[in-house]
Amino acid sequence: MEAAGELKWDIEPYNGRNCFFSRESYEKYNLGPTPAELLLLSNKPSSEESEHTPSKTDPPEPFPAVPDVPAAFAAPAPTKSIPPFPEPCVPYPHFSSLSALEQDTYVKLMIKFINSAKHTVNVLQMKEYNHFEFLKSKASSEHAEFQKFLQNAARSCVEDYNVLPADAALYIQEMIKSCQVYVTNYPKLYAVQDITSLLGGKFIPDLSLNLEKCLLKLGSVDFVKVRFPTEDIPLTTSYRNVSRAMPPSKKAGRIQKSVTSDSNTAKLVSKYCPQVVLTAQALYTLLNNHGPAYTEQWEIPIRVETSTGAGGKPLKVVYVDSPLPKKQLSTREKSQMYHEVVLDQFMLKNSRLALNAVFLDKKEEEWHADREYKDRKLACVRKEVDFENDVTEFETFGSMEVDKSEGETEKMEETICQEPSEVSKEPMTAVQSFTSHESHSDSDEDRLVIAVDCQKSSDTNTMPSKSTIQSPPKRTSRRIPKDVGPLGQILKMQAQLLKPGTKKIEPSSKVDSERNEQQTDNPQHVQPPVGLPSELSQETQRKDATNVSRGNRKLVLSNDLLQITEDDTEYTVEANDNNFVYKLFSLEDMLLLLQSTVHTAITARSSNKRTKKQTPVFVLTKMNYQYCYGVESLTESEICRLWTESLVHSNCTLFVGHVDALTSKFFMLEEITANKLKENVGIFKPANCMNILRHILKWLTNVQDGSYLLSHASNDASVSLYKSEADKKRGSYNLHEAHSGPPKPPVSLSVPWVPLNPNLLLSYHIQHGRPPCTFPPALAVNPAHSKTHPPRNTTCLEKASSQPVATPTSTTKSPKKGRNRLPRLKAKQRQWKAEAALLRTTEDT
Numbered sequence: 001m002e003a004a005g006e007l008k009w010d011i012e013p014y015n016g017r018n019c020f021f022s023r024e025s026y027e028k029y030n031l032g033p034t035p036a037e038l039l040l041l042s043n044k045p046s047s048e049e050s051e052h053t054p055s056k057t058d059p060p061e062p063f064p065a066v067p068d069v070p071a072a073f074a075a076p077a078p079t080k081s082i083p084p085f086p087e088p089c090v091p092y093p094h095f096s097s098l099s100a101l102e103q104d105t106y107v108k109l110m111i112k113f114i115n116s117a118k119h120t121v122n123v124l125q126m127k128e129y130n131h132f133e134f135l136k137s138k139a140s141s142e143h144a145e146f147q148k149f150l151q152n153a154a155r156s157c158v159e160d161y162n163v164l165p166a167d168a169a170l171y172i173q174e175m176i177k178s179c180q181v182y183v184t185n186y187p188k189l190y191a192v193q194d195i196t197s198l199l200g201g202k203f204i205p206d207l208s209l210n211l212e213k214c215l216l217k218l219g220s221v222d223f224v225k226v227r228f229p230t231e232d233i234p235l236t237t238s239y240r241n242v243s244r245a246m247p248p249s250k251k252a253g254r255i256q257k258s259v260t261s262d263s264n265t266a267k268l269v270s271k272y273c274p275q276v277v278l279t280a281q282a283l284y285t286l287l288n289n290h291g292p293a294y295t296e297q298w299e300i301p302i303r304v305e306t307s308t309g310a311g312g313k314p315l316k317v318v319y320v321d322s323p324l325p326k327k328q329l330s331t332r333e334k335s336q337m338y339h340e341v342v343l344d345q346f347m348l349k350n351s352r353l354a355l356n357a358v359f360l361d362k363k364e365e366e367w368h369a370d371r372e373y374k375d376r377k378l379a380c381v382r383k384e385v386d387f388e389n390d391v392t393e394f395e396t397f398g399s400m401e402v403d404k405s406e407g408e409t410e411k412m413e414e415t416i417c418q419e420p421s422e423v424s425k426e427p428m429t430a431v432q433s434f435t436s437h438e439s440h441s442d443s444d445e446d447r448l449v450i451a452v453d454c455q456k457s458s459d460t461n462t463m464p465s466k467s468t469i470q471s472p473p474k475r476t477s478r479r480i481p482k483d484v485g486p487l488g489q490i491l492k493m494q495a496q497l498l499k500p501g502t503k504k505i506e507p508s509s510k511v512d513s514e515r516n517e518q519q520t521d522n523p524q525h526v527q528p529p530v531g532l533p534s535e536l537s538q539e540t541q542r543k544d545a546t547n548v549s550r551g552n553r554k555l556v557l558s559n560d561l562l563q564i565t566e567d568d569t570e571y572t573v574e575a576n577d578n579n580f581v582y583k584l585f586s587l588e589d590m591l592l593l594l595q596s597t598v599h600t601a602i603t604a605r606s607s608n609k610r611t612k613k614q615t616p617v618f619v620l621t622k623m624n625y626q627y628c629y630g631v632e633s634l635t636e637s638e639i640c641r642l643w644t645e646s647l648v649h650s651n652c653t654l655f656v657g658h659v660d661a662l663t664s665k666f667f668m669l670e671e672i673t674a675n676k677l678k679e680n681v682g683i684f685k686p687a688n689c690m691n692i693l694r695h696i697l698k699w700l701t702n703v704q705d706g707s708y709l710l711s712h713a714s715n716d717a718s719v720s721l722y723k724s725e726a727d728k729k730r731g732s733y734n735l736h737e738a739h740s741g742p743p744k745p746p747v748s749l750s751v752p753w754v755p756l757n758p759n760l761l762l763s764y765h766i767q768h769g770r771p772p773c774t775f776p777p778a779l780a781v782n783p784a785h786s787k788t789h790p791p792r793n794t795t796c797l798e799k800a801s802s803q804p805v806a807t808p809t810s811t812t813k814s815p816k817k818g819r820n821r822l823p824r825l826k827a828k829q830r831q832w833k834a835e836a837a838l839l840r841t842t843e844d845t
Contacts, residue, residue, distance in 0.1 A: 031094075082767045086628035089160075090153040096775035097142060098135070103777055104769030106135040107761065114759060140758075143773045147755050150629060154753040160625055161752050163662055164331050167239035168338035171248055175337070176742065178252035179325040183739045185258075186301050190709050190722035190733045197718050198289055201695040204588070205687055209647050212557040212584040212591070215268060216566050217356050219579030223349040224600035224617050226655070231763065232665040235342045242338075245345045257281060257322040259595050260303050264571045268582055268593060269317055272561060273309050276697050278320035280596035284644045285323045286696060287689040290636045295714050299324045299735075302700060302708040302721075318700045320710075324735075328714070329743035332623055332752055335661050340621040343657050343666060347619060348600065355579045356568070358601050358614045360649045556586040583648070587694055590701075596648050604653070616652040618645045619669075623661040625753075630772035631658055631668060631760040636684040642672055643681055670760065709735065714746070 033041070096103065109132035113121070121129045154161070236242070257279040259265045265277055285298050301321040309315030326333075573580055578597065585592045600617045620641060624632045634642075634656070642654050654672040659665065672680075696710070696719065709722040722733055758773035765772055 083764065085764055085768045085770065088153070088628060089157050090149075092775050093149060094775060095778045098138060098771075098774060098777060100769070100777040102135060102138070103771055103774065106132070106139060106771050107766060107769050109135065110759075110761060110771065111766070139771055139774050142775060143758050146773045146775060150626060150756065151751075151753050154626075154751045158751055160662060162331050164335055165237055165338075165664065167237055167242070168335060170239050171242060171338050171341075172334045173742065174243075174248035175252050176325055176329075178249040179256055180739050182252070182256040182258075183324055184736060185261075186709075186735060187707050187724035188734060188736050189725050189728055190735060191725050191729060191731065192720055192733075193708070193723040194703075194721045195718050196695070196699055196721075198294065198692050198712075199291070199688070199695070199717070201691070201698065203691050204694070207588065207687065207690040207694060209592075209690065209693075210586045211361060211650070212586050213562055214360060214581070214583050215272070215593075216264065216568065216571055216580070216582040217358070217360070218264075218568060218571055218581075219355050219573045220352045221355050221358060221579050221598045221601045221616075223351050223353060224347050224602055224619065225349050226602060226617075226669070227347065228669045229666055232660070232663075232667045233346075235339070235346055235659070235664050235666050237339075237342055237664045242341055242345070246341045251341060254597075255281065255322065256324075257595065259321060260301075260319045262595065264580065264582065265319075265593065265595060267571070268566075270307075270309075271564075272557070272584060272591070272593065273315055274317065274584065274591040274593040275701055276318045276320065276590060277593045278595070279322045280594060280644070280648055281322040282320045283594065283648070283693075284641060286693045287644055288637050288640045289689065289692050289712070290640070290684045291688065291717070293715055294712070294717055296637070296712070297326060297328055297714040298712050299327075300710040302703075302710050304700070304703050304705050304708065306705050316701065316705075318697070318703075320700075325739060325743065327738060327743055328746045330746050330752060332625075332661070335623050336621055339623065339659050339661075339664065342664070343619065343621050343659065344600075346666065347657075353601055353614060355581070355598060358598065358616060359651055360581065360598070360616055362650045556589065556591050557584060581649075587690075587697070590694075590697060592697075594648065598649065599645075602653060616649045617655065618642070618649075618652050619655045619657050621657050621659060624658050624667075625661050626756060627660045627662070627665075627667065630756040630758075630762065630765070631670075632754045633757040634680060635754060639677075639680045640684055640689065642677060643686060646677065667762070668760070709733075 098106065109128060113129055113132045116129070118129065259277050259279055269277060282300055285296075285300060288296055290296075300323045303319040303321075304316065305319070306314055306316045581596045581598060583594050583596070585594055598616045599619065601614050602617045603612050604615050605611075606613050620638060622632070622634070622638060626632060638656075642656075645652050645654060654677065656670040656672060657666060658668040658670065660667060700708075700710075700721075703721070707724040709724070710719060711722060712719045725732065728734075756773055758771070761772065764770075770776070
């Protein structure tokens with residue numbers, strides 16, 4: 001043993017470290033099987049022997065003789081039976097830069113810190129977190145090379161991306177035929193009228209789609225069971241079962257929504273006068289345009305009508321229906337459309353809920369209370385005193401003869417004791433008293449008391465005949481908050497007027513008092529009293545409500561329309577449709593009426609964690625073609641779909657259901673939180689999508705009345721507007737003929753490969769200690785034995801270099817350790833030579 005502060009002299013030699021080629025380097029970087037692996041393969045039973053299962057009557061077989069294998073190469077005994085790691089479609093090109101122990105440690109730390117930031121980590125766990133960051137940077141260095149390997153493997157397995165079950169092909173064929181029936185409802189012939197760029201017009205960086213009001217929630221919604229699978233779950237994909245639960249015609253009806261033929265939309269348009277009416281499918285289609293390729297192809301029917309609005313003014317409305325079925329459809333899209341129905345039926349519960357009980361938007365339950373609170377204090381937002389108004393008339397409130405008796409004074413004071421809510425509800429029957437500090441007086445005897453009779457004031461709409469201001473006997477006054485409502489604001493203004501320093505107001509006050517005396521003597525010339533803030537005219541309230549910002553933005557919808565509550569009994573829902581939601585959104589200065597649906601609902605805890613509430617849920621079905629490697633990342637279109645759902649229903653919980661496209665197994669349910677969605681949203685730049693939406697809608701509002709078709713071709717940065725025509729002309733577009741046949745596969749020379757997500761772990765990643773998007777380690781050893789057994793092809797020199805080297809802290813030498821150093825080095829050299837000889841003997845055999 002070494003004493004504290006002494007040097008460690010038994011340091012292993014470093015001879016041969018800079019050797020260009022040696023036996024040790026050859027064994028380290030050789031990809032051939034080791035002698036231990038060859039022995040294990042030679043002792044592996046044949047397939048016929050493995051298929052034979054011994055019965056109870058069979059005699060016990062003797063244990064096979066185990067060859068003498070060095071302890072360093074002995075295979076560890078398995079502790080439990082776990083499924084093997086999936087075999088790759090194409091062999092790996094090389095091993096990983098991380099050892100087996102590092103990969104296993106990285107997987108464990110991923111589970112612990114994958115959703116943690118550095119500022120949220122405990123101080124006691126900081127050492128582990130720093131090690132996690134080190135391993136993460138080391139593993140990230142080979143992610144790009146591994147993704148390139150996967151792309152090359154996809155080129156070698158192109159047939160995997162053409163796999164589509166026969167039942168799925170039949171279902172999609174029937175659904176597309178039903179969708180093509182809806183095409184016949186639109187005009188047949190069209191001609192090009194105008195073309196515009198997708199990114200035209202003014203670019204607004206902070207453009208957003210803001211909810212103004214939720215108008216209607218009709219119908220009911222299904223409950224969903226959120227089940228996170230711990231193992232692969234095979235889905236029922238037979239055509240008979242799927243078509244029985246959701247017929248293809250019903251699925252087509254939900255896809256092809258039309259606002260032009262909706263009776264509910266016509267009623268709401270005449271009342272709220274929006275510029276644009278569109279469906280949620282059309283909103284997603286217009287947002288799902290990502291540069292620079294703009295690969296999405298779509299056709300959207302448009303109708304422009306001008307009607308008479310409120311006040312006899314002309315009102316032009318643009319109706320945007322759901323997009324027509326695609327003329328080009330890939331195998332991935334067909335599989336996604338079919339498995340979407342399958343996964344929905346798997347996750348639905350046998351219970352439904354009225355849509356009115358579902359909170360679609362954040363803090364929806366506090367919305368109406370907040371609006372009422374703002375309306376009550378509409379005129380009290382400005383805290384400064386308005387000296388232009390005649391505020392001296394606020395002192396009377398009515399007419400009353402005040403008795404100076406002490407008993408009635410006590411009754412009036414029992415009125416400082418009402419609650420602030422009661423004061424705001426009955427502001428005409430209140431008595432306030434100010435302390436010496438509030439009235440800026442020298443004594444308590446100068447306190448101001450205002451007594452008002454509410455009945456006389458309400459019966460006679462005239463000014464009071466007599467008003468008395470007196471100083472009651474000295475009593476203990478109770479101070480009330482200044483911001484108790486409109487009355488408190490009025491008394492604050494009176495306190496400002498009664499300040500000794502306000503000399504500029506004294507002349508006007510005298511003039512007003514003289515005017516009040518004249519009005520008292522001559523009741524015929526009485527002017528109407530100055531109204532309270534609660535009695536302001538509707539025009540003033542509407543003006544103030546427009547100026548009041550909700551979240552630092554101006555309201556587009558007027559205040560009177562915000563107060564209207566729609567009666568659900570006046571509107572209808574078709575039998576085949578589950579639910580309908582109608583909302584008003586504002587996009588800059590445009591008012592949009594959106595028709596949408598709610599996918600499913602779930603019961604969740606509220607923000608205070610005391611009550612439960614029902615919130616909407618959206619589950620996106622995603623097909624995976626590389627299950628043997630990991631989980632595929634979300635594409636731009638899939639992220640845009642999730643982002644659009646969060647815009648339509650801000651309180652929606654988002655999930656992604658991952659399904660293996662080759663086996664139809666449901667293997668992962670991924671929850672997309674707000675932070676995760678914010679991280680993924682940066683991929684497709686939502687500001688560009690919003691400006692494209694605004695530019696197209698602004699362009700359509702300037703079009704004349706008629707039926708149109710908005711068309712976008714794949715890989716095109718412009719959009720065309722076709723106008724319907726009665727007669728066929730040269731160059732006319734026949735819509736019915738274009739959608740008469742089945743959709744064609746897209747013409748593309750590249751494989752529809754999608755990169756993997758390196759942050760999502762599957763069960764086999766955890767069981768084998770293999771992080772995704774990394775190559776296999778040089779030797780997959782059991783982590784439990786990694787501390788005692790060295791890794792494969794580890795030479796003696798590497799073992800010596802891996803030993804910790806003590807840092808010299810003192811120049812004092814130990815004479816005892818100096819004398820025993822040489823014999824100890826010679827003993828280690830003899831041990832290394834024996835191990836090397838044993839290794840060569842094993843290779844020769």
